[in-house]
Amino acid sequence: DVKVTQSSRYLVKRTGEKVFLECVQDMDHENMFWYRQDPGLGLRLIYFSYDVKMKEKGDIPEGYSVSREKKERFSLILESASTNQTSMYLCASRKRTSTNIQYFGAGTRLSVL
């Protein structure tokens, strides 16, 4: 079974703090993704990574950056957290094959006060 692990289930941070959300997958997947999930808006793509050290902006990258130094780990960074970044953050990974199935982690619910 594919396992995608997000480091924290719940996180509370203050406005202006630098926040790191970590995601690790154990299936040697090339592609990894960060989404945020908000009620009524579904899942919106923040950033994705094709492979190690490669990254591409998604639909809502403003206020975020990412790091992919190792194949199994994809980090999402909020340089200076703001209250409008309070959300559920979901990490996903995908094998670079002819299918496009994404496997999701359990999510991190971030509250910025």
Next chain:
Amino acid sequence: GQQVMQIPQYQHVQEGEDFTTYCNSSTTLSNIQWYKQRPGGHPVFLIQLVKSGEVKKQKRLTFQFGEAKKNSSLHITATQTTDVGTYFCAGSPRGGYNKLIFGAGTRLAVHP
């Protein structure tokens, strides 16, 4: 930009009733996927449709992909309480194979 619209946003049914959720894309898709997210859980892949007009069944669930590859539907026959959750469609745009564009989801509540 490319969008996938999904309706309805919420659906409340009595156990045993049928349920359908619909997705429409602003552009032609390479394929479409469906995911289910249980309350408090994360999205889990259900199925992928690739061919124009394709119909696939999983027990009580029937998935369809439109002829123009711009719309899709999920139909559940005789809902059960275990069907509760949010159902998302996610389209892979042509030329954007690595990306999925998710619909906003349909939250299904089933009353016993």
